[in-house]
Amino acid sequence: MSLAKQHDWPANLDYKKQSVEVPGTKRPGQTGHYQNSAWGLISLETPNSFQTLPELFETGYKASKDKPFLGHRPRISTTPLKYADHYKWQTYGEIDLRRRAIGSALHSMFATGILGGGEFETIIDLALHAYRKVGVSLYDTLGKESVEYIINHAHLTVIFASASQIPALLKLSSRVPILKLIVSIDDLAPEIKTVLSAWGETRSVTIKDLRQLEEEGRSNPIEPLPAKSEDVATLCYTSGTTSTPKGVVLTHGMLAGGTQSNLYGTHFPDGGVLLSYLPLAHIYERIAELLTIAIGGSIGYFTGDPLRLLEDAQILKPNFFPSVPRVLNRVYQSAMAAGRAPGVKGALFQKAVQAKLQKLHATGDNTHFLWDRLVFRKIQAVLGGNLQLVTCGSAPISPDVMDFLKIAFSCDVVEVVFSYGMTENVATCTKVWPKDPSSSGTVGPPQPCNELKLVDVPQMRYTSEDRPYPRGELCVRGLNCFKMYYKDEKNTKSTVDDEGWIHTGDVAAVDECGRFKIIDRVKNIMKLAQGEYVALEKIENMYSACPVTAQIYVHGDSLQSYLIGVVVPDPIQLASIASKVAGRRVTPQDTTALMTAARDQRVRDAILRELTKEAKKNGLQGFELVKRIHISLEPFSVDNGTLTPTMKIRRKDAENLYKAELDALYALGEPASSHPGPKL
Template sequence: MPIPDTLPVPYPPDADYSRQSFEVPGTRKPGQTGHYRNSAFPFLTLSSPDTFVNLVEFFDSGKRRVPGNAPLLGRRPLLSANPLTYASHYEWISWETADIRRQYIGSGLHHLFASGVVGGGPMRSLGIYSGNCPEWQLVDLAAQAYEFVSVPLYDTLGKDTVEYILNHTESTLIAVAPQHVTTILKLSSKLPLIKAIVVMSELPQESRKIYEAWGAQVGIKIYDLSQVEEIGKANLKKPVYPPSDAIASICYTSGTTGNPKGVVMTHGMMANAVHAQAFGHNNDDIPVSICFLPLAHCYGRVAELTVLARGGSLGYWTGDPLRLLEDIQILKPNIFPAVPRILNRIYQAGMSAAQLPGIKGALFRRALDVKLQRLATTGQTTHPLWDRLVFKKIAAVLGGNVKMIPSGSAPMSAAAINFLKVATGAEIVEGYGSTENVATASKVWWSDKDSAGRVGAPQANTEFKLVDVPSMSYFATDKPYPRGEICVRGDHCFKEYYKDPENTKSTVDADGWQHSGDVGEVDECGRFRIIDRVKNIMKLAQGEYVALERVESLYSACPIVAQLYVHGDSLQSYLVGLVFPDPIQLAALAGRVWGVDVAPTDAATLDKAAADPKVRDEVLKALDKQARSAGLNGFETLKRIHLSNDLCTIDNNCLTPTLKMKRKEVYGKFKAELDSLYALGEPTKSRPTKL
């Protein structure tokens, strides 16, 4: 089968940055804009010339570009479990070895289904329940090449959600990390269809005997990955190239309420999305990427497939957030796919340097001012003097080689994006998408000097339109910029939630438009900006509508904030909030208030600080400053706050696996504190208004 040779695709030399998307003539209708498409590239569909139509072609594309011994999948070897110690280098699985192993794994799985050990459901589904590791990618590559339907499960999912997803997809086989074998065996009475577990690493002999005996009692066979590979080696089959409409995966959204929804992703959908992601890259270096974004989330998955399609290397982190920067500094990637939660930490640490007294602080502020001015006027992110004197250390934190930082899943402030551009010298490519469109909808253009705060133009495969939201006074006819709910369409957009016609009908219409729930506007250059949220809005007592998640995201650029929860009551005229402070920032602030040194590791003193009204007032002042900087309206600002060092986590059920707040659970946990803020009565002190 011919392999497209079209990766990456740079912007054309005459790309018009003042017209990044255009309205297709004749597509306007009452109550909506016309259909916007990317102006730099022809519209990419599954029928376009030289396009990818299934996922297997991406592996072939990458393999053809590099020698067989080139590195593909890497990890830091574990040297000791106690104390936990990793090597200061990466060990690699080559492209040639990965190719052989995916065929052995795929052939082994095929034999298990063909011989009746597993199977019997409506499709050949395969659960993958593990954190990021080379074996995760090998199992998925095998699933792609032998037409299995992968069902990824977040490593951090609770047993109820695991049970729901496996039963919902009628899965009979699941590949797991070693620590999840007992989870599945304990759930066996609630998972009547599971017939086999494949452990994605070699089991110690004693553990194997215990698991096999336990599995025999509950009717579940236990294999490790090497056994599956041996079965496949003895029953080898050639990879297949599935048709574009074959289901490749069912990816479950980590909803903040109710059961997760399973997005049915075909080979064509995913291939079209990954191909589109390769458009608009003005750097053709062989990519090396750090892999820590969860592979159960399609953003992380698409990011890895994009690197793989170009013959790149995927270096997996150790799984320990405290070692992430160490992993990066050892790997020295040139691509760092990230999320605002991580990037805001780097921004906040950098801005703390700007507050230093004396010559160090003055030098940093001067360097930052010069580089921000250079960015604004020329779009350049580097400077021969200031990079060497000041910013080299920040770049070194990310290994020193990063050229591109894709960011998605949540908005970032313009100030944070511009700081990261000049501090790292990397191209910050902010994008927009969702599980329903395989994390591919829009992204900012390379070297667009004033793109910060926007999500850019539609990607090469995506159409946008804005639809009126009368209840929120957003209209396609608004001046100077059209506004409305963002709807997207393309060959990468989903057609259905699995076994869920009701939610499908409420999300995708008869013409194939996916209704995002996000309110956007399009500027004079054809770039889109997210300005509000149709869902998760509430009305205050005086009639003002507030998009709580938007307010939270704008406040999150404040250095004191590690996490923030904004709460409103329709019987009240103002907002209150929970602030979970960054311990380093809280220690410094409390030290200034009390006139003593406070250690950020002193938990008892930090709890004392959180309860101190003087400290709380200083935190609120910092939030007020951020509110003014972000341009929040007066009714959108926090009037009272409660400080807590009890962070929201996946373990306490206050965060989803993608680290989004579970609003109902957070409110339930802190109901007494939030209610007490309203019990104090109407605030009399004025708060900041929009500039």
């Protein structure tokens, strides 16, 4: 039986009962355990389940040995930069030979003691699963301190990197003496390789490129080593907010099981193509690629230039587009701008949108014979015209945008992970059912591999007894869920309990259909639309060091890609800035003049510049910077309910007090200088 057939939806799906609360599992202070109503709860013992990542690769290999696997657009010239108008492919058979060569070479070096020595033998990803090595991903935006910490913490003796990253690694090498080998993923010109190798010798680091490593492996081939489901496959370090990065320990069984779960209800054509543009270190992208490999599909990589992403899509014509809200929001905004065109064109667009939305909400069907041909075919062509599945993950997205994307693409558009689609559960937790007419705004029922429950959060007045919907902190458990952070017992105990439940920090509600919806956060850590986590209190503390700031409340919305804030300025500093802007002396006691200054955009801009200087001085990253501010002369206080007795901001009360002003700031749109980009 094919994988697609094996995981077909059951007949007569009941959209009003998408998950079920298991009888006898409810306890005081929490709901019962919710499981997927269509599939139940799967495990590694479920028939035909993947146990390891090499097994998953072998399945795809057998189905597509001589078919395209990995593809890219060749670069034609560098000056000017130009790429071919086609993709160049390597087959599953060719990649199998390469993974064996790379794995053989590295295994020999570990076996002879040239590399290794830590608890795990650590190397790069796909080909190396076959030789029971542990891969560790390094985001290139982590910063040198985090990179240094991860190399030492995970005992990395070999790193695979693009050629442009090698100088930075060599500069760091004196602080990471365990590093012995750097392998350039890119081909190195002879003169560059000579320079880098000489530099490496002074640091006791060998420099090779991937082709050289493959040649060594081909001359001394070693058969792949059998893996077990409990073997560690990778350490994925989550970017730190208030502390150092945490290494999530993921086994073969967790990754294979998460992939298996995502196959349920997923329809992918023979020879289906995925467009890969998300960072390969991101767990969401890794699961999407494993899913494609399991069914013998093809993966086409974008050029690396976000400005060429649509051009890449139009050449590749993908069937599967795993994406994030930031990109999909741009598609939506561009389409809606075109729809506001005057005259017949704009009227036709609006009529088509209303007709399809009405049909979607009534039946769940997002296709329309007439309007798809007349209007939406052009939008579909933007991403190649062959889409069959668009997934949105990593951060939340507006229900209105989701509804529009469904009718515009006329294919399955589903939200698969939310802020709890974390590394700790291999980006697998819930998934919206296709053709659910009222799913937008929810994240669907549990995945087949997961069970969920809600635990009371009394300090925020969320309880499992709330009506009409139970509410509480979302907890998830299943074969895909991690058990520990690497060498970090404290954070492990604060995240996963003795029964294996991951406490996500998200507050959720479960509706009458058994679908979950995220409504709040337990902690003051939230995720922006592009997937970046921000620790709001940490950012406030950094800004509070700025002389102009008496008090500051930093606000984030997970549907937005940037932060805004309310600033209560120091009167003396405000008076000084107001004097410069107005061209006349303003005193700290002149309340009327200060109130006028607070409404002056020039004053707001001047204060924001001072805040930005302080933030950059303290090392805040781009996505952590406040981009717009409202100035208030009313302090946060215990009396107005915005401060606790210990002088901490009551976040929800502060938000409610300034809701109109905060909404107005976001209504202005993203500042032109705000380009934090997706999570790498």
